[in-house]
Amino acid sequence: MEEVEVNEEELLSDENGNYAYLTLGGHLYTPSYLELIDHNKCEQCEKCLNMCETRGIDEEGNIVPEMPEICNGCGHCGNICPANSIVARPIPLEEMKRRVKRYKELKSK
Numbered sequence: 449m450e451e452v453e454v455n456e457e458e459l460l461s462d463e464n465g466n467y468a469y470l471t472l473g474g475h476l477y478t479p480s481y482l483e484l485i486d487h488n489k490c491e492q493c494e495k496c497l498n499m500c501e502t503r504g505i506d507e508e509g510n511i512v513p514e515m516p517e518i519c520n521g522c523g524h525c526g527n528i529c530p531a532n533s534i535v536a537r538p539i540p541l542e543e544m545k546r547r548v549k550r551y552k553e554l555k556s557k
């Protein structure tokens with residue numbers, strides 16, 4: 449997957465202060481990022497794994513941690529889970545800035 453350079457100063461937020469971006473049609477869209485999987489409820493069906501384009505979930509069903517460039521915020525995993533064991537949520541702008549900063553730090557090592 450091609451990496452996207454993110455300029456912290458240009459990050460947008462919606463009316464609730466969550467990170468958002470403009471779609472090609474000019475609409476403000478608020479993505480929902482993978483937050484956690486409740487492994488007590490998970491039925492191991494692997495639907496989430498199979499449909500995740502960015503592999504925000506790894507082969508063991510673990511969440512790849514805190515990198516918005518990995519989880520693209522599509523929210524599909526949470527929508528498809530038959531056991532209702534996935535939580536995805538919008539991310540406050542300040543949290544997104546911290547994630548971007550951390551990602552850049554990790555990349556520069």
Ligand code: SF4
Pocket residue numbers: 480481482499500501502503504505518519520521522523524525526536
């Ligand atoms: S929200 Fe989308 S990109 Fe992120 S882990 Fe779920 S399916 Fe993958």
Ligand code: SF4
Pocket residue numbers: 485489490491492493494495496497528529530531532533534
């Ligand atoms: S879709 Fe839900 S039940 Fe299926 S493997 Fe993923 S977390 Fe588990």
